[in-house]
Amino acid sequence: MASSGKRDVTIEKSEVVARAYRKIMDGRKDDLSRDEEAAVKQHEKQKEERLRWQYYETIPQKHWRSMSGRQAKILNEQASRYGIPFGGANVSLPKVVRALHDFLADNKHKLARDDDDLLSGPASPALERYREERALLARLVRLEREGELLPRDLVRLSLAKTAALIRAAGETLQKQFGDTAAELLYDAIEDAESEIERFFTQRHSAEAPVDVVD
Structure with missing residues (x-):
């Protein structure tokens, strides 16, 4: 009895879906009842799921x-x-x-298991430095993946674009307030660029780790 009742429900749903699709094919989608819309949505979802698994297999x-x-x-x-x-x-x-x-x-x-044979040697200052370098490298890789590590070249490019925007604003200042106002702004930009270049040059010459810009 239970099996027969389930089969009757399935047949009824199929009839609702068929009736709904006939309306859609006839251009009467707006005439769909709430039950027909729900039946079509469920049918499309089941079809999508079935096709997805079919595509997974091939x-x-x-x-x-x-x-x-x-x-x-x-x-x-x-x-x-x-x-x-x-x-x-x-x-x-x-x-x-x-x-x-x-x-x-x-x-x-x-x-x-860590297969790095250098990590399994006897304790020594050299081994400790090697372990520290390995830990630092792992940290840099993690920060890069998390988007927290910015290469110097990328930072410089961003700053150069920012300076270009400020210079464009300086041209507007020059037109409105004269050469003196523009020169003050340009001098400030040059000082900032010199300071940035000095900072990166010093960091590079000191062989410091790659900077992390938060």
Whole structure:
């Protein structure tokens, strides 16, 4: 009885969807009832979900190459070496994901181990400095990924653009208030540029770490 009732509901929903699509095909979308609109929306959502999983199962190799940034030869070698199935003409994403996480689980101890032999030597000032440099490098990489680390060249470019905008404003001042006002502004810009150049030159000559601009 329960199975029969469920089947009747499914048939009824199908009829509502069919009726709604007939109205849409006839150009009478505005005539859809609330139930018909809900049925169409649910039907489209289920269709999208079904197609999504279908596409997951058959990703063309050329799309995988584009996403991975690797050539087919490299992908085939990696698939063979690590047992992750992305080397065929079509790639099944569910199978790749399962194989990837199986690989991570099977190799968790190996992946967690630090293979840098220099870190396992006897304690010494040189080893301590090396560890500090490694920690600093890791911090710089993290800051760069977080968008907190700005290269000097990028900072200089930004400041140069800012100076150009201020110089343009100086031309307006010159027209309205004369050469004296503009010269004061230009002198201030030149002083600022000299100070910035001096700052970066001193930092570079001292071999200081890359500046972090907060």
